[in-house]
Amino acid sequence: xxxxxxxxxxxxxxxxxLVFTIPKDRWAHLLSTSKPGLHFVRAFAGxxxxxxxxxxxxxxxxxxxxxxxxxxPIFSTLLSIFFLGEIVRGRRWGAIIIGFIGVLIIINPxxxxxxxxxxxxxxxxxxxxxxxxxxxKLTETEPTYLIAMxxxxxxxxxxxxxxxxxxxxxxPTSTFDFFMLALVGVSGGIGNLALTQSFKNxxxxxxxxxxxxxxxxxxxxxxxxxxxIPAWNTYIGALFIIISSLIILRREKVLxxxxxxxxxxxxR
Numbered sequence: 041x042x043x044x045x046x047x048x049x050x051x052x053x054x055x056x057x058l059v060f061t062i063p064k065d066r067w068a069h070l071l072s073t074s075k076p077g078l079h080f081v082r083a084f085a086g087x088x089x090x091x092x093x094x095x096x097x098x099x100x101x102x103x104x105x106x107x108x109x110x111x112x113p114i115f116s117t118l119l120s121i122f123f124l125g126e127i128v129r130g131r132r133w134g135a136i137i138i139g140f141i142g143v144l145i146i147i148n149p150x151x152x153x154x155x156x157x158x159x160x161x162x163x164x165x166x167x168x169x170x171x172x173x174x175x176x177k178l179t180e181t182e183p184t185y186l187i188a189m190x191x192x193x194x195x196x197x198x199x200x201x202x203x204x205x206x207x208x209x210x211x212p213t214s215t216f217d218f219f220m221l222a223l224v225g226v227s228g229g230i231g232n233l234a235l236t237q238s239f240k241n242x243x244x245x246x247x248x249x250x251x252x253x254x255x256x257x258x259x260x261x262x263x264x265x266x267x268x269i270p271a272w273n274t275y276i277g278a279l280f281i282i283i284s285s286l287i288i289l290r291r292e293k294v295l296x297x298x299x300x301x302x303x304x305x306x307x308r
Contacts, residue, residue: 053225
């Protein structure tokens with residue numbers, strides 16, 4: 041199946057758990073919002089990130105893809121300079137350099153095993169960083185289900201533009217494929233809601249480290265399902281990236297504690 045076809049099923053199945061989270065009194069004006077531009081940014085970045093990671097999963101070992109996607113906090117820090125006007129000093133710049141070293145170790149551009157498709161997880165990191173920043177801004181006023189709905193509709197429409205490139209079917213070619221595609225959709229939809237809700241209710245510095253558990257799952261599933269054994273550079277590079285991300289997230293948490301404007305607000 042084509043990447044677009046899988047994305048289509050991801051969106052169709054993802055809408056199912058989303059429907060159960062929408063309050064009854066919102067159906068009449070479901071898509072009303074005061075931030076259409078920011079919703080578009082989140083939806084476009086999320087859709088592009090989705091296509092990138094699905095493409096990398098098609099061409100790369102599971103553990104390699106998962107490891108490279110850990111670089112998201114590095115790009116979030118860089119993008120925060122331009123989008124949020126944050127000042128990044130020595131420690132975080134050092135962490136960024138460590139993270140990029142980890143990426144280079146995994147990619148290993150001088151090796152004969154270098155694969156151009158490794159650029160897709162990096163692109164995923166860049167666009168996912170935009171997603172994280174936009175979700176954080178949107179959740180200040182927008183409900184979780186509305187953010188997820190705009191993304192789902194946008195990605196669903198975007199997937200239809202891949203029909204001319206082939207790999208599409210009116211129906212999956214087997215019952216097993218149907219259940220697998222449905223599982224992609226439903227689990228992806230639940231994951232998207234959980235991600236949005238976690239960004240709304242907790243600091244990124246708390247949420248992001250939990251993502252590193254996916255490397256363990258990636259190694260296990262990759263070995264037992266596809267008989268994939270990650271190369272040594274994948275483990276070492278992933279370690280560099282995880283250390284880099286933890287330094288960044290730890291530093292951001294400290295900076296938030298140092299800046300406490302609420303202490304100086306006169307309560308009335």
